[in-house]
Amino acid sequence: MNYGPLLFLGFFLTVAASWCGLVLAPQIQFGRMQAIKIEETGAYYPQMRTGLAESGREVYKANGCIYCHTQQVRAENFGADEARNWGTRRTVARDYLYDKPVMLGTMRTGPDLTNISLRQSSVEWHMVHLYNPRLTSKGSIMPPFRFLFETRKIGERPSPNALKLPPEATPPAGYEVVPTPDARALVEYLLSLKANAPLPEAK
Amino acid sequence: MSASSTSILRALSPVDTEDTAPAQATVNEIDASCRNTLLFLFSGGLFWLFLGTIFALLASWKMHDPEFLGDISWLTFGRVRPVHLNMMIYGFSSETAIGVGLWLMCRLCRTPLICGWVIALAGIFWNIGVAIGVVAILAGGSTGLEWLEIPPYATPLLFVSYALLAVWGIITFRFRREPHLYVSQWYLLAALFWFPWIYSAAQVLLVMDPVRGTVQAAVNWWFAHNVLGLWFTPIGLAAIYYFIPKVIGKPVYNYSLSVVGFWTLALFYNWNGMHHLVGGPMPAWLITVSIVASAMMVIPVVTVAVNHHCTMWGSFKKLKDSPVLRFMVFGGMSYTLTSLHGIALALRPVSKITHFTHSTIAHSHQGMYAFFTMVMFGAMYYIIPRLLKVEWPSARIIRIHFWCCAIGILFYIVPLAIGGTLQGMAMNNPDVPFVKGDQFSVVSLTIPYLKMRSYSGMLIGLGHLTFGINFCWILARWAATLRPPQPAPKTAPLPASL
Numbered sequence: 001m002n003y004g005p006l007l008f009l010g011f012f013l014t015v016a017a018s019w020c021g022l023v024l025a026p027q028i029q030f031g032r033m034q035a036i037k038i039e040e041t042g043a044y045y046p047q048m049r050t051g052l053a054e055s056g057r058e059v060y061k062a063n064g065c066i067y068c069h070t071q072q073v074r075a076e077n078f079g080a081d082e083a084r085n086w087g088t089r090r091t092v093a094r095d096y097l098y099d100k101p102v103m104l105g106t107m108r109t110g111p112d113l114t115n116i117s118l119r120q121s122s123v124e125w126h127m128v129h130l131y132n133p134r135l136t137s138k139g140s141i142m143p144p145f146r147f148l149f150e151t152r153k154i155g156e157r158p159s160p161n162a163l164k165l166p167p168e169a170t171p172p173a174g175y176e177v178v179p180t181p182d183a184r185a186l187v188e189y190l191l192s193l194k195a196n197a198p199l200p201e202a203k
Numbered sequence: 204m205s206a207s208s209t210s211i212l213r214a215l216s217p218v219d220t221e222d223t224a225p226a227q228a229t230v231n232e233i234d235a236s237c238r239n240t241l242l243f244l245f246s247g248g249l250f251w252l253f254l255g256t257i258f259a260l261l262a263s264w265k266m267h268d269p270e271f272l273g274d275i276s277w278l279t280f281g282r283v284r285p286v287h288l289n290m291m292i293y294g295f296s297s298e299t300a301i302g303v304g305l306w307l308m309c310r311l312c313r314t315p316l317i318c319g320w321v322i323a324l325a326g327i328f329w330n331i332g333v334a335i336g337v338v339a340i341l342a343g344g345s346t347g348l349e350w351l352e353i354p355p356y357a358t359p360l361l362f363v364s365y366a367l368l369a370v371w372g373i374i375t376f377r378f379r380r381e382p383h384l385y386v387s388q389w390y391l392l393a394a395l396f397w398f399p400w401i402y403s404a405a406q407v408l409l410v411m412d413p414v415r416g417t418v419q420a421a422v423n424w425w426f427a428h429n430v431l432g433l434w435f436t437p438i439g440l441a442a443i444y445y446f447i448p449k450v451i452g453k454p455v456y457n458y459s460l461s462v463v464g465f466w467t468l469a470l471f472y473n474w475n476g477m478h479h480l481v482g483g484p485m486p487a488w489l490i491t492v493s494i495v496a497s498a499m500m501v502i503p504v505v506t507v508a509v510n511h512h513c514t515m516w517g518s519f520k521k522l523k524d525s526p527v528l529r530f531m532v533f534g535g536m537s538y539t540l541t542s543l544h545g546i547a548l549a550l551r552p553v554s555k556i557t558h559f560t561h562s563t564i565a566h567s568h569q570g571m572y573a574f575f576t577m578v579m580f581g582a583m584y585y586i587i588p589r590l591l592k593v594e595w596p597s598a599r600i601i602r603i604h605f606w607c608c609a610i611g612i613l614f615y616i617v618p619l620a621i622g623g624t625l626q627g628m629a630m631n632n633p634d635v636p637f638v639k640g641d642q643f644s645v646v647s648l649t650i651p652y653l654k655m656r657s658y659s660g661m662l663i664g665l666g667h668l669t670f671g672i673n674f675c676w677i678l679a680r681w682a683a684t685l686r687p688p689q690p691a692p693k694t695a696p697l698p699a700s701l
Binding site: 004007008010011012014015017018019021022023025026027029030031032033060061062063064065066067068070072074075078079080083084090091092093094095096097098099100101102103104105106107108109111133134137138139140141142143144145146147148 | 266273285376396397400404469474644647
C-alpha cells in the first residue's frame with residue numbers, strides 16, 4: 001500500500017467500474033431510444049415540444065420548480081401516485097426522450113406535475129395560481145410568482161389577458177394584472193405536460 | 204483555551220515524533236509554507252459559509268411563510284435553495300476541504316507546500332467561478348440539473364482551478380519525504396483524483412452534449428451522490444483518521460481494518476447514486492444495483508466506525524479538554540449514523556415512504572453538516588493556530604460554537620426526519636388530501652417540522668457567527684504579532700464589541 005502508481009490504478013479501476021455500470025450501460029441500453037407509433041392514434045410519441053411551451057420550460061428551469069415538484073409517476077403498487085390521480089400509468093424512459101434537461105425531481109413539497117395538463121386544463125386557473133397560489137389552493141405553501149405578472153394602468157380598453165382576481169386580490173381601480181410573456185410561456189409548458197399515451201412498455 | 208492547548212500538545216508527545224527537536228523544524232517549515240495559502244482558502248470558505256447560511260435561512264423560512272420576500276424574482280425559493288446548495292458545496296465545503304486536505308498531505312508527506320501561490324491563484328479563480336455561478340442562478344440562469352446548477356460559462360473556470368489544485372496535491376505527494384503512506388493519504392489522493400473525473404464526466408454528458416432522456420437522470424445522480432461519496436467523505440474520513448489518533452496520542456485501533464474500509468468504500472460507494480431514482484422511469488436493474496451497493500456500504504462504514512470509535516475507547520475524558528477532538532468525534536459518530544441511516548433509506552420498502560419527502564433533506568444534512576462540516580471545523584481549530592503560531596483567543600467562544608452547531612443540527616435532523624416520514628406515509632395514503640385549506644393534509648402536517656428547522660437553522664447560524672468572530676480575532680492577534688515593536692499582546696484587553 002506504499003506504492004503510488006498501484007494506488008492510482010486502484011482509484012482508476014473503481015471509479016471506471018461504476019462509470020461503466022451506471023453511465024455507459026444505461027447509455028447503451030436506452031440512450032438511443034426512439035419515438036414509437038401509437039397504434040390507437042397513429043401518431044408518434046413522444047412529440048418534441050416547440051414554440052411557447054419550449055420557452056416555458058426555460059422559465060420552469062430558471063425558477064427552480066424542480067425543487068418542489070416531481071415529473072414522474074410511480075407504479076401502482078409503489079406509493080399512491082395513481083390513486084391521487086397524478087397519472088393513469090407509471091412513467092417510463094420513453095416519456096422523457098426529448099427533455100433537455102430531464103426534470104424528474106426528487107421532492108414532493110408540491111404535487112407531481114407529470115399530468116398537470118389533464119388535471120388543470122384552464123389557462124385562467126394556472127395564471128391565478130401562479131400569481132398567488134393561495135387564491136386557488138388554500139393552505140398551499142407554494143411561493144407566489146407575481147414577478148411574472150405586471151400590474152399596469154388600464155389603457156383605452158382592458159386587456160383580454162388581464163387576470164380575473166377574487167375581490168381580496170384585485171388591483172386598485174384603473175389598474176389590471178397582466179401576465180408577462182414568461183408567465184404565458186410557463187403556463188403553455190404546464191399545459192403541455194402529460195404522459196398518458198398507451199405505451200406498450202408501460203401497460 | 205490555553206490550558207487545553209497545552210494539554211493537547213502534551214498528549215501528542217508520545218507518538219508524535221515530529222515534535223522532537225530536530226524534526227520540529229520541518230513541522231514549522233510545513234506550517235509556514237502553508238500559511239498564506241490556507242488562510243486564503245479558509246477565509247474564502249468562511250465567506251461562503253456565512254452567505255450560504257443566510258440563503259439557507261431564507262429558503263427554510265420561505266417554506267412555511269411563502270409570501271416572505273415573495274415579490275423578488277432573484278429571491279424566489281426555487282433560486283435561493285440551489286444557491287444555498289452551491290455556496291455550501293462548491294464554496295464552503297470544497298474550499299475548506301482543499302485547505303485541510305493539502306495541509307494533511309504536506310504534514311503526512313513531511314514536505315512543505317511547494318509554490319503555495321499557485322494554489323492561492325487557483326483558489327482565486329475557484330471563488331470567482333462560484334461567485335459567477337451563484338449570481339447566475341439568482342438571475343435565473345440555472346442549468347436545471349440538481350448539484351450542477353452553475354451555468355456552463357462558469358464551470359470551466361471551476362474545473363481548471365480544481366485540476367490545478369488536484370495536480371498540486373499529487374505533486375506534493377510525489378515529493379514526499381516520508382516513504383510510509385498513512386491511511387489518510389489514500390483517501391486524500393483518491394478524492395483529488397476522483398472529483399475531476401466525475402465533475403468533467405457530468406459536465407460533458409449533461410451540459411455540453413446532453414445524453415438522451417432519462418440517461419441524464421442516471422448521470423446526474425451518479426455524479427451528485429459521488430460528490431458526497433468520492434469527494435467529501437474521503438476528505439472527512441482522512442481528517443478523522445489523522446486528528447483523532449493525533450489528539451489522543453494513540454495509534455489507529457487496527458491498521459488492516461482501515462485498508463478494508465478504504466477499498467470497500469472505493470468499490471461500493473460510487474455505485475450508490477441510483478437509489479435517488481427508486482420508483483422512477485429507469486430500468487429496474489439499474490436501481491437494484493445501487494440498492495445492493497448501498498447495502499454493501501455497511502462494510503466500509505462498520506470497519507471505519509470500529510476503527511474510529513475503538514481508537515477513541517477509553518479516551519473520552521480528553522473530549523473535555525480538546526475542542527478539536529469534540530468536533531472530530533461528533534463528526535465520526537455522525538458519519539456512522541448517517542451512513543447506516545442512508546442504507547436504510549435506500550431499501551425499497553423504506554424508500555417507498557421517505558422518497559420525495561423532507562426526510563431526504565434531513566439525511567443529506569446529517570452527512571454534509573453533522574459529519575463533514577463538523578469535521579472541517581475541528582480540523583480548522585487544529586490547523587489555524589499552528590499556521591499563525593497564535594492561540595485561539597477565546598475558549599468560551601469555541602464551546603458556544605460547538606454546542607450551537609451540535610444542538611442546532613440535532614434539532615434540525617431528528618424532527619425533519621420524523622416529519623418527512625409522516626409526510627411520506629400521508630402521501631402514500633390517498634385519503635389524506637394533498638392540501639386543503641385549514642384541514643389536515645400532507646402539506647399542513649409538515650409545517651411544524653419546517654418551522655422547527657428554521658429555528659434550529661438560526662442556532663446553527665449563531666454558531667457560525669461565533670466561529671467567524673473567533674477567526675477574525677485570531678487573525679487580528681496574529682497581525683499584532685507581525686509588528687515587531689509591539690510585543691505580542693497575549694493578554695490584551697478585549698474590545699467589548701467582540
